Amino acid sequence: MAVQNSFSKELYGEILYAEVIVPLHVPKNYTWSIPPDLNDRVTIGIRVEVSLRNKKYAGIVQSIFSEKPAEFTPAPILNILDNEPLLYPQQLKLWQWMAQYYMCAEGDIMQAAVPANFKLSSESILIWNDFFDDTDLSHLDEEEYLLAEALSIKKELRINEIQKILDSSHVYPIIKKLIEKNICFIWEELKQKYSVKKDTFITLHPNLENEKALEALLNNWGKAPKQLELLLAYLHLKRTEQEVTQSNLLKKATASAAQLKGLLEKNILVAEKRAVDRLPRLDSISSVNIELSEAQNIALQSIENSFQTNPNCLLHGVTSSGKTEIYIKLIEQYLQQDKQVLYMLPEIALTAQIINRLRKHFGASITIYHSKFSPNERVEIWNKVKSGEAKIVLGARSAILLPFQDLGLIIVDEEHDTSYKQTEPTPRYNARDTALYYATLFKAHVLLGSATPSLETFHNCEQKKYGYVYLGERYGNVQMPNIQILDLKSLPKEREERIIISPLLKEKVEQVLQQGKQVILFQNRRGYSPYIQCGTCGWIPECKNCNVSLTHHKHKNKLSCHYCGTEYPLIYTCPACGGHHFIQKNFGTEQIEEVVCEKFPEAHVGRMDLDSIRGKHDHEAIIQLFEKKKLDILIGTQMVVKGLDFENVQLVGVLDADSILNFADFRVNERAFQLLEQVSGRAGRRNEAGNVIIQVTNTHHPVLQFLVKHDYLSMYKYEINNRKMFNYPPFVRLIQVFVKHKDKMVAEEAANLLIEGLKYFKNNITGPAEPVINRIRNQYIWEILIKLPKDAKIIHNFKLSLLQQVAYIQNFKKYRGVIFMPDVDPN
Structure with a gap:
């Protein structure tokens, strides 16, 4: 097939074909023909309007070729939606690689990558048939008559309007009847969702721009003193600000719209609507004033x-060693080369503090991108990155999918973090690994940064696949924090509930608060308590949709499922025995906040978890409160301990380390060490060594022995030997397949059929088995684990066989509803 990237007008009249990506989960991209009059306008990466299954979509042209498909006659492209491509070839190559590597469709990646306002789909409009000459509608039933009469008057109606007229959401059968009777027909309209934001700007009338004319007006002012006050307020505001908006003028002058209207009607002021950015503009700053320490300079x-x-390098720097300052110096170098830089962080919560640091040095060059932005804001960010106006992009996982023009450097901070891996929905990609491939398309460099690198990354450094730089000195020569392991078994238990704040931790918190220092308390569970239990018979409330216990959220007075999001009213009577006594089992951040407020009534307490951080700026607000010392104690989940830098924190308490150490997962030791070492790194980051108290019952766990010494290398050696012995990454590639269906038996049968069709790889397959939580959102789950040698050909053949077997199984009517979810390199 002859693929062409550009076409001259000499080809006008020749029939060409385009492979188009549509935002749907389809096995392969479909082909449409290019009408001859569009030959010179259709290019790779441009958005086009296409029809599929009687609906219209905005698709993206992946390739153009001249050879007609032999199997079918492609339908024509209907229209071109933009004047220039939405994507560059590098992004389309990235999508192809992601679809192949992570076993998904390019349409899935389009759904994840492209802002919602670019992913148009059609809206049905019902049109009155002007050639329908039967004015007698009496033969229609009541609903048909009501709709036909409305159509005869308005001539066209949208679906939502029809639903209101009929007071029903089920309107399609009625519409179908009217179409069959030739009363109307359906027309599909593709709607552009993005709208330019406009604001009203106020300027002085051109006749008054002359100082003498303005002075004469003011000297001869008659009545209307309020209008005079408003005019003077405008003149003052004009001197202090470059442009004056109507809203700002009325607010600062405490004036009414009527007073402004009077000045407009007298041709003293002029109002003009202009397009404005939704994103705040910052001043440009060109210099980076940072003094690196000797250790930082060497690094x-x-x-x-x-x-x-080597294009890829790991910066292994202990907590508080000053990795961010090194990143800033590197960014400056690439900006001087007029290159774009992507700075990736695993959590939105981290961006607030890093934003403030980077803005001090780079000002308007910084662009932020994460999931909290509105669809219109995302469009504007997308366009800034694509045009090259956005030189530095600071973002979470999805920022890797932006259309960079000339990328020079990707920084993946906290590269070990599990948040870089997307688990739901498809595509289930790892942004760190995707960044390594994406950089090759630009011949860019990738710097991975971490105090606790992932075993896979460190192993790649040992194999010389990545460069390696170690920064083992904390900035300012501050000592590493002292870690104290507190054995919860040694404490007397007065109640059934677990101890939240031990006497030792309480004493240490009091001492720190008396010194005017701050405390972080960490618990990796949100809510009030992970579950409640009937004190009489032991019954535990579970979600109706998932086989999982419900978490108690006291502030909402609800029981909540953290898997499907369903909320239930709080239970006061046990349905099993009729008892009224319920016990709170374990504890979450909400309950900790309540206990801390009781024990330390004078302290100002804040909480940071998914329940308390909802809005776009909530995380930034609470971080700023803590930075400004308006909070004494900050309680939180993982988002409070990863990468944040608080200079006044003297004590960190880990309230329940057992919940981190006791998981049935081959990565549990690695993840526990990483999380607890990151937690400890929040303490004593400036003038003196901080203290960390870890409350735990299993005090002999090997991870704790490594942790007390801050000994990453010993942990790595211990774990890498176990991985090699039991054949786990980085020595093999893992693919996990989840098989889901609402019928448990059907799901199990489909899982066994899948394994039967993969007999060639039977020695690589474990399962099928039910996971611990075997039902989520009323879908029963079976999982299959595949360990493959790190051989590209074997992995490719397995993926091909897996997809073919899934297609074969879904040909049977019984299994058409079965969902097969491959997860490559699962967490």
Whole structure:
């Protein structure tokens, strides 16, 4: 097939064909023909309007070719939606690679990557048939008559309007009857959802721009003193601000719209609507004033040297070693080369603090991108990145999918973090690994940064696949925090509930607060308590949709499922025995907040978890409160301990380390060490060593022995030997397949059929087995684990066989509703 990237007008009249990506989960991209009059306008990456299954979509052209498909006659492209491509070839290559590697459709990636306002789909409009000459509608039933009469008057109606007229959401059968009777027909309209934001700007009338004319007006002012006050307020505001908006003028002058209207009618002021950015504009700053320590300078030089021979490098810097300052110096170098830089962080919560740091040095060059932005804001960010106006993009996982024009450097901070891996929905990609491939398309460099690198990354450094730079000195020569393991078994228990704040931790918190320092308390569970239990018979309330216990959220007075999001009223009577006594089992951040407020009534307490951080700026607000010392104690889940830098924190308490150490997962030791070491790194980051108290019952766990010494290397050696012995990554590639169906038996049968069809790989397959939580959203789950050697050909053949077997199984009517979810490199 002859693929062409550009076409001259000499081809006008020749029939060409385009492979188009539509935002749907389809096995392969479909082909449409290009009408001859559009030959010179259709290019790779441009959005086009296409019809599929009687609906219209905005698709993206993946490739153009001249050879007609032999199996079918493609339908024509209907229209071109933009004047220039939405994507560059590098993004389309990235999508192809992601679809192949993560076993998904390019339409899935389009859904994840492209802002919602670019992913148009059609809206049905019912049109009155002007050639319908039968004015007698009496033969229609009541609903048909009501709709036909409305149509005869308005001539066209949208679906939502029809639903209101008929007071029903089930309107399609009625519409179908009217179409069959030739009363109307359906027309599909593709709607552009993005709208330019406009604001009203106020300027002085051109006749008064002359100072003498303005002075004469003011000297001869008659009545209307309020209008005079407003005019003077405008003149003052004009001197202090470059442009004056109507809303700002009325607010600062405490004036009414009527007073402004009077000045407009007298041709003294002029109102004009203009397009404005939804994103705030910042001043440009060109210099980076940072003094690096000797250790930081050596690390920076080592990274630069490493990039001479290897495009990828790991900066392994202990907590509070000043990795961010090194990143800033590197970013400056790439900006001087007029290159774009992507700075990736695993959590939105981290961006607030890093934003403030980077803005001090780069000002307007910084663009932020994460899931809290509105669809219109995302469009504007997309366009800024694509045009090259956005030089530095700071973002979470999805920022890797932006259309960079000339990418020079990708920084993946906290590269070990599990948040870089998307688990739901498809595509289930790892943004860190995707960044490594994406950089190759630009010949860019990737700097991975972490105090606790993932075993896979550190192993790649040992194998010389990545460069390696170690920064083992905390900034300012501050000592690493002292870690104290507190054995909860040694404490007397007065109640059934677990101890939340031990006497030792309480004493230490009091001491720290008396010194004017701050405390972080960490618990990796949100809500009030993970579950409640009947004190009489032991019954535990579970979600009706999932096989999981419900979490108690006291502030909402609800029981909530953290898997499907369903909320239930709080239970006061046990349905099993009729008892009224319920016990709170374990504890979450909400209950900790309540206990802390009781024990330390003078302290100002804040909480940061998914329940308390909802709005776009909520995380930034609570971080700023803590930075400004308006909070004494901050309670939180993982988002409060990863990468944040608070100079006044003297004590960190881990309230329930057992919940981190006791998971049935081959990565549990690695993840526990990473999380607890990151937690400890929040303490004593400036002038003196901080203290960390870890409350735990299993005090002999090997991870704790490594942790007390801050000994990453010993943990790595211990874990890598176990991985090699039991054949786990980084020595093999993992693919996990989840098989789901609302009928448990059907799901199990489909899972066994899948394994039967993969007999060639039977020695690589474990399962099928039911996971611990075997039903979510009324779908029963079976899982299959595949361990494959790190051989590209074997992995490719397995993926092909897996997809073919899934297609074969879904040909049977019984299994058409079965969902097969492959997860490549699962967390």
